[in-house]
Amino acid sequence: MASRIEQRLQALYAGCGYQPFRVKKFERYELYSENRRFLTTEKVLTFTNTDGRLMAMKPDVTLSIVQDTQPEGLRKVFYRENVYREQRPGEGFREIPQTGLECIGALDAVAVAEVVSLAAKSLKAISGEAVLSVSHIGVISGVLEAAALDEAAQKAVFAAVGAKNVPAIKALCREETAAVLAALADLYGPLAETLSRAEALALPEKSCAALGALRALSTQLAAYGELPVYLDFSVVNDVEYYHDLVFRGYVSGAPNCVISGGRYDRLLQRMGKRGGAIGFAVYLDRLEAVGRPRAEFDADALICYASDADAPLAVQTAEQLRAAGETVRVEAQPPQGLRFRRILRAEKGAVTEC
Numbered sequence: 001m002a003s004r005i006e007q008r009l010q011a012l013y014a015g016c017g018y019q020p021f022r023v024k025k026f027e028r029y030e031l032y033s034e035n036r037r038f039l040t041t042e043k044v045l046t047f048t049n050t051d052g053r054l055m056a057m058k059p060d061v062t063l064s065i066v067q068d069t070q071p072e073g074l075r076k077v078f079y080r081e082n083v084y085r086e087q088r089p090g091e092g093f094r095e096i097p098q099t100g101l102e103c104i105g106a107l108d109a110v111a112v113a114e115v116v117s118l119a120a121k122s123l124k125a126i127s128g129e130a131v132l133s134v135s136h137i138g139v140i141s142g143v144l145e146a147a148a149l150d151e152a153a154q155k156a157v158f159a160a161v162g163a164k165n166v167p168a169i170k171a172l173c174r175e176e177t178a179a180v181l182a183a184l185a186d187l188y189g190p191l192a193e194t195l196s197r198a199e200a201l202a203l204p205e206k207s208c209a210a211l212g213a214l215r216a217l218s219t220q221l222a223a224y225g226e227l228p229v230y231l232d233f234s235v236v237n238d239v240e241y242y243h244d245l246v247f248r249g250y251v252s253g254a255p256n257c258v259i260s261g262g263r264y265d266r267l268l269q270r271m272g273k274r275g276g277a278i279g280f281a282v283y284l285d286r287l288e289a290v291g292r293p294r295a296e297f298d299a300d301a302l303i304c305y306a307s308d309a310d311a312p313l314a315v316q317t318a319e320q321l322r323a324a325g326e327t328v329r330v331e332a333q334p335p336q337g338l339r340f341r342r343i344l345r346a347e348k349g350a351v352t353e354c
Contacts, residue, residue: 005287006080006099008125013078013101016118021077021102023064026055043086043093058083062264062279065102066271074105074275100261102279104268112245112263113220115278119249119259120227122282129252132259133232134191134217136245138210139184139203140233146204147177161185162236184233192218194231217245237262245278251287258286298338300326304354306347314346 014020026049044056058064061081069075078101084093103115116134123130140161144154153172160168164185170178183201187194195218199211214231221227237246242262249259261280268277301321305314311330318328329335334343343354 005126006284009099009122009282010078010080012118012121012125016076016114018076018078018101021065021068021079023058023061023079023081025058027058027064061098061100061281062102062267066104066267066273066277069104069273072105074103074107074111076103077101097284098281099284100279100281102277104273104277104279105275107263107276107278109216109220112278113217113224115261115280116217116229116245116247117221117224117227119247119261119280120224120229122259122280123228123249123251126258126282126287127251127253130228130250132227132229132247132249133235134214134229134245134247135231135233135235136210136214137236137243138213139198139207140181140236142204142206142208142210143177143180143184145206147173149173157181158236162234164234188232188234189230191221191229191231198231198233213245241267247280249280249282254286256283256286258283296339297341299329300341301328301344302334302338302340302342303328303330303344303346303351304334305330305332306345310346310348313349313351314344317344317346317351 010020046054046056049055058081060083061079065077065079078099080097080099082095082097084095086093101115101118103111116132120130120132123132140158141154144157149157149172157169157172160172161181161184166178166182166185169181169185172178173181180201180203184198187198189197191214195211195215199208199215203211221229235246235248237248237260241264243266244263246262247259248257248261250257259280259282261278263276263278265276268275301318303314303318305311311332314330318330321328329338329340344351345354
């Protein structure tokens, strides 16, 4: 299933003129240590090369692409790579397959909308039941700056908004600010119509400017026809990495988001590049169960044996049934939680149906 999805996605990106990009498996450790604030993981898997340099198994693809990008024009690339990250503290490193794309350089509204449309189309290529939730960091940060909250308090409020935790928002902010943030966190629905509800709120200038950017995006997206794009201000992603438009994609059957992306102009500035940048990653490891309905039965037959002496007869019977095309499980006792078309029992030289 995942490989078919990969093929669809790569054809989608190539069809819009994005070029394939191949990332090196190893990078200099300095690339990640110098840009640690832009990584989604605290730890990096490292080793010492034969020339004595400290190298890293890549925990991120975007840094490599930005490092390789010249500031002229507009670069559009897509990739299929594995990254190496510690998903949760103490769980060890995992190899995580990703595909995605990056658009870097002289960004305009058309280029931004194209990337968002490709994220939405990626979801549709994965599942018929999908939603791309978009937001703009500036809407929430504008409210927080107007309330004169310090950096630590702002991070706490962003986390509370991301969780739609209204009691936490009220505990962190003054009543008036908390009321505005709670109203924003509660908004959810199709982009254009839900924006109208957001625009009716009394918001500071910076927040209104961010809403204007979302309205411009909505206008551009209309040219692509019907797309499953929703407005959701609880989408905050990593505020260290993203500063502008952010989005996440969800499909039926996957418990977590399968797409994450947004604008990351600050990373370009940090690496001495000009222009803007926007992109997204598709987490292929989260697609394994998507579109795969559970079979009515886990196997055609289960053959249980009463004793070790009966086991050879159970195995012989199972082999005969497998040769006839059936799937058969052999065990001493019926396993819990599994379903079978029929259950047989080998006992005292005979096999009988239970």
